[in-house]
Amino acid sequence: MKRHLPLIFLVLAVIGVQLLTxxxxxxxxxxxxxxxxxxxxxxVGLCLLMGYAGQxxxxxxxxxxxxxxxxxxxxxxxxxxxxxxxxxxACDRLGLLTHxxxxxxxxxxxxxxxxxxxxxxxATVVVAYxxxxxVLKLKGHYLAMATLGxxxxxxxxxxxxxxxxxxxxxxxxxxxxxLPGLAVSGDFSARVSNYYLAWGLVAFAMWLLVxxxxxxxxxxxxxxxxxxxxxxxxxxxxxxxxxxTFVLSAVLAAIAGIFLTHYNGGIGPxxxxxxxxxxxxxxxxxxxxxxxxxALTMGALLNIMSLRGMFGSYDxxxxxxxxxVIMLFAPQGLLGIYLPAALKRLLRRGA
Amino acid sequence: xxxxxxxxxxxxxxxxxxxxxxxSVRQGMIKAVIGPNGAGKTTLFNLISGALPxxxxxxxxxxxxxxxxxxFRIARQGMARTYQNIKLYPGMSALENVMVGRHCRSRAGFLxxxxxxxxxxxxxxAIREKCLELLNLLDIADLAEVEATSLAFGQQRAVEFAxxxxxEPELLLLDEPAxxxxxxxxxxxxxxxxxxNAQGITVLLVEHDMSLVMDISQEIVxxxxxxxxxxxxxxxxxxxxxxxxxxxxxxxxxx
Numbered sequence: 370m371k372r373h374l375p376l377i378f379l380v381l382a383v384i385g386v387q388l389l390t391x392x393x394x395x396x397x398x399x400x401x402x403x404x405x406x407x408x409x410x411x412x413v414g415l416c417l418l419m420g421y422a423g424q425x426x427x428x429x430x431x432x433x434x435x436x437x438x439x440x441x442x443x444x445x446x447x448x449x450x451x452x453x454x455x456x457x458x459a460c461d462r463l464g465l466l467t468h469x470x471x472x473x474x475x476x477x478x479x480x481x482x483x484x485x486x487x488x489x490x491x492a493t494v495v496v497a498y499x500x501x502x503x504v505l506k507l508k509g510h511y512l513a514m515a516t517l518g519x520x521x522x523x524x525x526x527x528x529x530x531x532x533x534x535x536x537x538x539x540x541x542x543x544x545x546x547x548l549p550g551l552a553v554s555g556d557f558s559a560r561v562s563n564y565y566l567a568w569g570l571v572a573f574a575m576w577l578l579v580x581x582x583x584x585x586x587x588x589x590x591x592x593x594x595x596x597x598x599x600x601x602x603x604x605x606x607x608x609x610x611x612x613x614t615f616v617l618s619a620v621l622a623a624i625a626g627i628f629l630t631h632y633n634g635g636i637g638p639x640x641x642x643x644x645x646x647x648x649x650x651x652x653x654x655x656x657x658x659x660x661x662x663x664a665l666t667m668g669a670l671l672n673i674m675s676l677r678g679m680f681g682s683y684d685x686x687x688x689x690x691x692x693x694v695i696m697l698f699a700p701q702g703l704l705g706i707y708l709p710a711a712l713k714r715l716l717r718r719g720a
Numbered sequence: 721x722x723x724x725x726x727x728x729x730x731x732x733x734x735x736x737x738x739x740x741x742x743x744s745v746r747q748g749m750i751k752a753v754i755g756p757n758g759a760g761k762t763t764l765f766n767l768i769s770g771a772l773p774x775x776x777x778x779x780x781x782x783x784x785x786x787x788x789x790x791x792f793r794i795a796r797q798g799m800a801r802t803y804q805n806i807k808l809y810p811g812m813s814a815l816e817n818v819m820v821g822r823h824c825r826s827r828a829g830f831l832x833x834x835x836x837x838x839x840x841x842x843x844x845x846a847i848r849e850k851c852l853e854l855l856n857l858l859d860i861a862d863l864a865e866v867e868a869t870s871l872a873f874g875q876q877r878a879v880e881f882a883x884x885x886x887x888e889p890e891l892l893l894l895d896e897p898a899x900x901x902x903x904x905x906x907x908x909x910x911x912x913x914x915x916x917n918a919q920g921i922t923v924l925l926v927e928h929d930m931s932l933v934m935d936i937s938q939e940i941v942x943x944x945x946x947x948x949x950x951x952x953x954x955x956x957x958x959x960x961x962x963x964x965x966x967x968x969x970x971x972x973x974x975x
Binding site for chain 1: 769771790791795796799800801803807808810811812816817819820821822823824826827828829830832833834836843844846883884887907908972
């Protein structure tokens with residue numbers, strides 16, 4: 370039970386912050402708080418991959434973008450011209466499509482958010498396996514460079530393809546009704562419910578990941594990180610474990626991309642950019658690499674600051690600087706070094 | 721035969737590290753592979769455990785060929801190993817290191833691990849208890865929570881032993897278990913290997929400390945420059961002229 374204490378703290382903090390914004394009339398803070406939750410989801414997934422399995426990815430914005438872009442494209446693209454296509458017709462019969470009329474009275478047909486979300490996740494899984502199988506044979510710099518290459522490809526595809534709106538991205542993405550009465554959308558009236566939905570998703574993901582790192586699998590991942598050959602010699606299928614972890618963290622990034630895209634009502638190519646991938650890595654590093662709670666804390670904090678414009682035009686420069694400073698002075702992360710030491714001092718004084 | 725090695729070769733570029741080696745290990749015995757530095761002993765171990773694929777030849781474990789299989793598959797068939805230069809997982813406690821050894825004897829996967837299902841928690845408790853028992857057996861139970869790589873050399877070796885035993889192997893490969901130990905610690909290792917063997921675990925060890933090998937093994941294989949030059953009981957090996965020549969270096973003395 371001890372391991373789930375921070376989870377209780379997270380739930381209390383989420384509720385507390387919402388009450389605080391209401392009491393102070395600062396409800397406008399809920400939007401960056403909600404967006405920060407989704408970005409933090411990418412960060413904790415990357416933390417599992419980097420901190421526990423010891424594999425770097427400089428292309429995680431690519432997975433975020435695959436999720437976001439596919440869900441946006443499928444829910445906005447008019448499938449009317451393809452109506453006769455047997456696959457589209459079958460989807461229509463299964464009730465996966467929405468019929469309607471646009472503002473000019475033209476009939477349209479597009480996919481509903483749930484099946485679109487399913488397709489986006491499925492595509493992410495396929496791409497993550499396809500990339501992961503060859504690439505995870507590499508180590509260190511080589512793996513970093515290969516995942517960087519993947520990120521660049523996704524970015525250029527998003528930027529160059531008319532299907533994905535080129536430099537403009539995709540806009541007018543509809544809300545995503547999760548349950549009756551609860552939809553992921555940027556509607557003013559749904560601000561509070563979306564805040565809780567986003568942080569509820571993060572809390573659920575944290576519960577899953579904390580369980581995982583304390584399980585047989587988590588132990589095997591840390592063993593792979595420490596001494597891959599010796600982990601293999603103990604019966605750990607190291608290649609499969611690295612691959613599964615890569616796919617799992619890619620799926621978390623994709624889910625974040627899907628939800629944030631429906632929340633924002635659109636997505637642009639900057640979400641697929643290398644600077645975003647580097648930002649995620651920087652946050653995992655400052656959170657302490659093998660420290661899920663550290664990654665979540667720093668992910669929430671830095672993203673809120675960034676979304677509130679506190680870094681001004683130097684946004685990306687700040688994350689670059691964080692990366693340099695952390696690597697030089699605190700490779701164990703800020704929270705990894707100072708927090709436990711401070712807690713120990715505090716406890717000693719108390720005793 | 722538990723392990724049979726037939727016409728095994730391994731080349732590294734122009735170097736013939738293991739050359740036409742043949743021998744077998746009977747169930748329940750302690751067998752040793754000895755030879756001067758660079759004789760190909762560790763390469764032989766890497767070939768048997770799957771860390772390296774052989775250039776040619778056959779390795780049979782429990783009657784089935786295992787050459788070319790990845791190490792984790794061989795491990796799951798019941799073969800455990802230790803390393804000459806200890807390979808523990810940094811950042812993990814001694815107990816956690818040993819618990820990794822239970823990997824092939826447990827089955828919680830990604831999904832059940834994430835959901836923390838009741839059976840996985842039971843399994844986890846059983847793993848912990850079993851590994852604490854092993855630490856107890858090796859007299860290092862008090863070090864369970866200490867980071868393994870910060871322990872003294874002899875203690876690290878004990879953790880590695882415990883990790884291998886946690887796999888409940890049928891065959892245990894020990895790569896120079898006495899390397900870097902003083903004579904008291906070496907005697908302790910000898911006693912321990914006897915204890916492990918008494919539990920029915922077959923042991924194959926590589927060693928160049930002759931005293932340990934002569935005391936505990938029933939059979940010895942001697943390698944020199946990758947080739948097997950002798951095989952027999954310790955008494956036979958001690959009388960073997962070729963072995964004496966290699967170990968005492970008569971060639972050098974004359975030349």
